[in-house]
Amino acid sequence: MITPAEYVREIPAHHRLEAGRCKKCRKIYYPARQVCPECQAREFEPLSLPREGKIVTFTVIRVAPSQFSDQAPYAMGIVEVQPGVRLLTQVVDCDLDKIEIGMPVSLEFRKIQEDGEKGVLAYGVKAVPR
Amino acid sequence: MITPAEYVREIPAHHRLEAGRCKKCRKIYYPARQVCPECQAREFEPLSLPREGKIVTFTVIRVAPSQFSDQAPYAMGIVEVQPGVRLLTQVVDCDLDKIEIGMPVSLEFRKIQEDGEKGVLAYGVKAVPR
Amino acid sequence: MDYWIVGLLMDSHLTINPFIHQSIHPSIHYPKQMMLNFKTTEDTVNREVVILGVGMTRGGEHWGKSLRQLFVEAALAAIDDAGVDRIGSMYIGCMSSGLFNGQEHIASLMADYLGQKHVPATRVESACASGGAALRMGFMEVLSGLNEVVLVGGVEKMTDVSTDGATYALSTAADQTYESFYGVTFPGLYAMIARAHMHRYGTTRKQLAEVAVKNHLHGSMNPFAQYRQKITVDEVIHSTAVADPLNILDCSPITDGASAVILCSREIAKKFANGNPSLREKPLVKITGSGQATDTIALHSRQDITELRAVAEAAQQAYKMAGKKPGDIHLAEVHDCFTIAEICVLEALGVAEKGQGGKAAESGYTALGGRMPVNTSGGLKAKGHPVGATGVAQAVEIVHQLRGEAGDRQVKNARVGLTQNMGGTGGSCVVHIMEAL
C-alpha cells in the first residue's frame, strides 16, 4: 500500500538491491541514506548488495493484510547478506516447517504485491532457501 | 467519507436535526454536546431544530471532492435556524446566481452522498430557498 | 540463566534488586551530546509536576460512541477526579485518527467538544507511544511554566474500520516502504523478535503464554479492562495462530478507548487538594522521572533484533532524573502489545537480566503478589490497547495504585511506579517514574 510514486522512487533499492557505503566509516546501509548514523558523514558510494545471505529470524504470517491474503500462509524473514547488512523479505519456494535460523538463501526478483485499486504491480526480492 | 459507523451514530442529528439545550444556561448546541462551552454544565435536554432558517453565508463549490463531483457546481451555505444555532448544508433547487445572504430557506431531508466503495447511501438535510 | 533469582524470595520492596549491577549492560553507549544536555529536574527548575487527577473509559468496542465522545468522557472523569474547573492547555495522544476516523486536527476538535474554549491544544503522535509522548509534553509544559494546569489525554477509536483497515492503519507504524510493503504485519514483526529470543536465549512458548495468562488474571480484577476472563497457558498455546510463534492470545486486541490525566505544579496541587476532601486524604503522585528515545523504525536495521534500545535509553534517562534504580521500582505498567514485548521490555528496563525476561511471568516475579508486579491493570493484553490512549492509561493505573485505590489488584505499599510505552517495534519509547509523596 505504498503509493505508486514511492514505489517508483525506490525501484533501485527494491529491484537491484542498491545500497550505500559510508565513505568515512565504510558502513553499508540498505536502503542508501543521506547521513551515516555511526559517524554523521554524508558521502556514500553506491553498491549493489549480494543476492545470497542467511536467515536471522523468521515467522509464518497466517493472518495477512488483504493484498497478501491470497498468499497466506507465507513466511517472512530477516536476511543478512553481509555482516550487519539486513533486509526483510518473504521466504518462498520451500516447506514452511523447514525454515530455520541460519539457513542460507538466495534473493530472487519476484512480484511482491498488486494494488487492486490502481492496478500497479510491485516487484522486489524474495528469499529462496538454497 | 465518514465511516458507516460514524454515519449511523449521528443519524439523529443528520436526519432529525436533534440538538441539545444546556439545562443551565439554555444555549442550544447542534450537534448535542457533553459539556457546555459557555457554562461548563453537563446536562442537556434534547430538542429538534426547526426546519426553517436563513442563509448566513454561502459559496458555490466548483471543484468538488470525487464523491460529490457529479453534483458540481453546487451551493453550500451556513444556515441559521435560531439566533446563534447554525448548520452547514447544501443549498439546492434554485438558481445558483440568485442565492443571497439573509435568504429564507427550508431544510429538507435528502440524500447527501454515496460511498461508492461500500455502497452506503448517506442522508441528511439540504436547504431549499423558500 | 545463572543470574536469575526468583523475585518472590525477596521479602521487601526496599531491598535492592541484585540484578541491577548487570542489568543495564555495558554495550549501551549514550550519545555524548544527550548526556551533556541532559540535566535532572533539580539542576534546572524547581517546579515539581504532580498528577492531580485521572480518568479513563473502559476498553472495548464502543459502537455507540464517537471519537470525540470517548475522549470527552475520559477527560471529564480526570477533571472531576482532580477537582479543577478549568485547564490551561491540553495534549492529546492519538496514533491515527486520520486512517481510523478520517479526522485529523483533533486538538481543535477535542478542546471544542470538551467545552474548553480557546485553550491551547496539541495532538502528539508516536504510533503506539503517542499517549506516553503526550504525557511527556504535559510534564514539560508544567516544568516550563507556560501553563500550570495541563490536561493530557489519549484516544483511539479503532473499530470504525474493518479488521483489514485496522491492520493497515497499524502497519503505518512500521517502515511502510521497507517493511509493510513486503507483507509483514505487526504480529509478524514481533513474532520475529520472539523467534530470535527463543533461539538465542532458550525462551519457551510457555513463557510467552505466561505473560498473557498473568495479564488476564490482573485484568479480571480491573473494572476498566476490555477482557475480564482468566485464561490458561494451554488456551494461549492452542489459540488461533497469527504469526508463528504468536497466537491470537499473545496479541493485544483492537480497542476503542480514551484516558486522561490532569498535571499541575506541586504548589497548585496543594491548593486544590486542600479544597478537595477526597484528594486530601490520599498521597499526591509526582512525576519524578521522564525519558524518551528512538530507535531505527525498521526492525531489521537493528544490530540485535531482541534488544529494545529505545526502551533502555528512555529508562536510563528516567532513572537518572528520578534518582532511582530498577530495583527501587515497586510496580510497572509496560507495553505488552505482544507477549514477547513484555519480556524484552523487562530486560531493557533492567528488571530482568538480558535474555532472562521469559522467566519473569513464569516465576511469578511480575505477578500481583510477586517481587515487582507488572501490568496490574491487565496490560494492553487484557485492559485493551486503544493505541494512542495506552500511554496515558498506564499512568492512570499507576496513580490508582500509588493512591491505594486499586481494589482487588492493589499492590501493597506501592510508592514508586513506572510506565513504559513504545511505538512500532520499539522505534520510539517513553518512560515515566511516578512516586507517592
Added chain:
Amino acid sequence: MDYWIVGLLMDSHLTINPFIHQSIHPSIHYPKQMMLNFKTTEDTVNREVVILGVGMTRGGEHWGKSLRQLFVEAALAAIDDAGVDRIGSMYIGCMSSGLFNGQEHIASLMADYLGQKHVPATRVESACASGGAALRMGFMEVLSGLNEVVLVGGVEKMTDVSTDGATYALSTAADQTYESFYGVTFPGLYAMIARAHMHRYGTTRKQLAEVAVKNHLHGSMNPFAQYRQKITVDEVIHSTAVADPLNILDCSPITDGASAVILCSREIAKKFANGNPSLREKPLVKITGSGQATDTIALHSRQDITELRAVAEAAQQAYKMAGKKPGDIHLAEVHDCFTIAEICVLEALGVAEKGQGGKAAESGYTALGGRMPVNTSGGLKAKGHPVGATGVAQAVEIVHQLRGEAGDRQVKNARVGLTQNMGGTGGSCVVHIMEAL
C-alpha cells in the same frame, strides 16, 4: 473605514501603530483560568530561547524525493546553518503522513534517517498549524531545561496522492462529520468567510486579489518559493473558479516540502556563535513570545464567521509574553492559505482594524517597502504550502530577515518579526514573536 490610514505614510518602524488602541477589540474575553495560568517568561524561568540555525527545501513537486529525504534535506541545512554537530531532541510538524504517505510514526523514521541515533523525537499535529505547534514544543523544551539543543522540523509530501486524495486528506482538518460530510472543501469554507466579510465590511474582489498579487511579487524574490512568477489582479480575478468568490489564484498550492530550525538556550548559542564565524557577525534571533489557542473546529459553530478568535487569543498571549504591541512588529509571516485568510488574520493580529484588513494589501501597507511587510517569503500562496512544514518555514523567513540575509526582499531595519500559523479554518493557531538581539 474611517479608521484606516495608509501605513506607507508613516516613516519609521518605531512609531506606534495608531490602530493599536482599537485593534484588539473589547469583545474578546480571555478565559479567566488561562490568564491566571499564563505567566511571562521573565516570571517563571530565566532561560532565553534562540533560533540558532534554519534550513528548508524549495517548495514544489518533488517527485524524486521521498518524505524522509525531504525532511533530512531541510534538517541538515538547519544543522549546518547552526553549526551544531548533535541535537538533544526533535519535534516534527506533519499534518497527515498517514493519509498522504501511508506512514505514521515519523518521529522514529526521521530521527533514524537523520542519523540521530536514539534521540528523543516527537511528531506534532494540528492540521496546517502542525509546524507552528512543533515550534512551540521546541521552545517549551528549551524553557523546561530538559534539552538544550532542539531541532524543530516540519514536512509534508502531498503530491504522492491524486488531487482528489489530497483534497480528502486536507478535508480531515475540518469537522469530518458536520462539515466535510456535506460536501464542503477547504476553499469552500474560506469562500464562505470571504462572502461574509465582503457582505458585512464591503471588502472587494480586487482586495482579495491584491493579497495574491503581493505575495507572488514577494515570492519572485525568494529562491525557495514554489512559484516565482508575478501575477496581476486581472489574472487572479479571471483565473479558474474554485469556490465562489475564490479562484485558483486565491488558493495556496499543493506542495512537497520540509523546513527546520535549531533552537537552543541563549547561553549555548553564544558558545556556538563564537566558534562559528558566519554566525558571529549576525544578530542572534530570540523567540520572545509564544502563543497558542483553539477555536471551534466547525466554522458554522462560531458566533462571528469572519472573526478568527484563535488567532486573536494566540497573538494576545505572544504579545504579552514579548511585551510588544502590534505596532511594534516590523514584519510578519502569516497564514495566507487563501487570500481572505491573510485579511482576517491581519485583523485578528490587531494590525488592521476589524473589517479593514482588505485594504492592507491594496494600499501597499503590507507590501515590501510598506509600513509592515507581510509574507515577504511569498507566503503560503507563492512559497508553497506543505501543510505540516509551513509553520516552521515561516520562522525560517523571519530569521533570514532579522539576520539581514533576505537579499532582494530584505526588510530594512527589521528587528522584530511575527509568525502566525493556523489549522483548518482557524480551529487552532500558533503565534511567535522573534527579535534580533
